[in-house]
Amino acid sequence: MTNVCDLAPDYIRAIAPYQPGKPIDELARELGLDASRIVKLASNENPLGASPKALIAIDAAMDTIARYPDGSGFDLKAALADKFNVDAAQVVLGNGSNDVLEMAARAFLSSATSAVFSEHAFAVYPLATLAVGATGITAPAKDYGHDLAAMLAAIRADTRMVFIANPNNPTGTLLSNADMLAFLEQVPSQVIVVLDEAYGEYLPQELQSDALIWLARFPNLIVTRTFSKAYGLAGLRVGYALASAAVADMLNRVRQPFNVNSLALVAATAALNDDEFIARSYALNQLGMRQLTQGLHLLNIDYIPSYANFLAIRIGNATAMYRRLLEHGVIVRPIGNYGMPEYLRVSIGLAAENNQFLQALEDAIKD
Numbered sequence: 120m121t122n123v124c125d126l127a128p129d130y131i132r133a134i135a136p137y138q139p140g141k142p143i144d145e146l147a148r149e150l151g152l153d154a155s156r157i158v159k160l161a162s163n164e165n166p167l168g169a170s171p172k173a174l175i176a177i178d179a180a181m182d183t184i185a186r187y188p189d190g191s192g193f194d195l196k197a198a199l200a201d202k203f204n205v206d207a208a209q210v211v212l213g214n215g216s217n218d219v220l221e222m223a224a225r226a227f228l229s230s231a232t233s234a235v236f237s238e239h240a241f242a243v244y245p246l247a248t249l250a251v252g253a254t255g256i257t258a259p260a261k262d263y264g265h266d267l268a269a270m271l272a273a274i275r276a277d278t279r280m281v282f283i284a285n286p287n288n289p290t291g292t293l294l295s296n297a298d299m300l301a302f303l304e305q306v307p308s309q310v311i312v313v314l315d316e317a318y319g320e321y322l323p324q325e326l327q328s329d330a331l332i333w334l335a336r337f338p339n340l341i342v343t344r345t346f347s348k349a350y351g352l353a354g355l356r357v358g359y360a361l362a363s364a365a366v367a368d369m370l371n372r373v374r375q376p377f378n379v380n381s382l383a384l385v386a387a388t389a390a391l392n393d394d395e396f397i398a399r400s401y402a403l404n405q406l407g408m409r410q411l412t413q414g415l416h417l418l419n420i421d422y423i424p425s426y427a428n429f430l431a432i433r434i435g436n437a438t439a440m441y442r443r444l445l446e447h448g449v450i451v452r453p454i455g456n457y458g459m460p461e462y463l464r465v466s467i468g469l470a471a472e473n474n475q476f477l478q479a480l481e482d483a484i485k486d
């Protein structure tokens with residue numbers, strides 16, 4: 120009898136599924152723990168929750184959900200265009216920025232092409248590449264971060280896309296604006312550069328990205344950002360790309376007609392200008408980062424210096440430590456699937472959560 124799964128293309132069957140962070144309720148069920156006492160520091164979510172402005176907007180929009188959302192996302196695109204001083208035609212909305220990463224792959228890659236990404240970079244880049252039958256090329260990392268020279272060298276005649284996360288997940292490393300600009304100047308014009316800035320809001324003022332300035336100069340640049348991290352809207356799924364109007368038009372051709380839901384649209388529009396919430400989230404992250412790094416120093420545990428809202432810490436047998444932390448009610452993320460079997464990635468939480476993690480880590484080391 121035919122196994123229908125054998126009929127899926129080879130390139131689909133070769134895909135290793137994305138491994139998400141373990142949900143709190145799942146761990147509570149598995150270990151019979153009280154969900155309220157479990158700390159999840161596994162998915163780089165905002166420990167403050169969502170922007171309060173977003174919550175108010177969602178309440179007010181509840182009675183509209185029987186209707187389809189605005190498929191053009193007019194209001195959110197207008198708000199983004201206004202904030203970033205681009206034309207609304209340069210904005211593409213996604214069901215999370217994951218969606219726009221996939222749209223980019225679908226619009227520009229095919230089985231005859233390849234895409235370059237870095238070792239230890241975000242797992243969605245190979246997934247989006249392989250799902251359209253394109254070839255993924257992994258460039259070696261340098262000090263766990265992107266090595267732009269190695270990425271340039273990895274570009275082949277059939278390469279049409281390069282993915283870069285800045286800061287990078289799961290390592291938290293950052294490329295400078297000068298290095299990124301030099302890279303854009305050297306990348307062949309037929310190669311689209313997807314610059315993923317999911318954690319940009321966590322950068323201090325002096326390190327903020329110049330990507331919006333580059334958009335005017337590089338028609339092959341796609342910048343992606345998200346409401347999932349600093350804006351605290353991960354569960355709603357909304358992100359966006361900024362690109363030239365012509366490239367944005369290509370992405371929109373492969374976009375699902377109603378890819379961003381009504382509540383996500385109003386929440387993101389309200390959250391976008393909630394500067395107070397972003398400032399509070401940034402400040403909390405700075406404090407939490409200091410708390411965690413100081414705690415790790417005391418425990419003699421190494422970590423990769425991070426520019427984002429998480430930290431990759433070096434632990435030896437990370438899988439075993441991950442399990443031990445689960446037993447202590449703390450969910451972090453093992454990143455062996457990122458080629459880092461000795462590391463755990465821990466998201467910065469509230470002070471009490473960071474403390475619970477450090478305490479659990481200390482206990483687990485002694486176990």
Ligand SMILES: *Cc1c(COP(=O)(O)O)cnc(C)c1O
Nearest residue numbers: 215216217241288317345347358
């Ligand atoms: C979390 C993350 C995203 C955002 O995913 P969404 O689909 O917007 O929730 C994108 N890129 C990187 C590198 C991330 O870590």
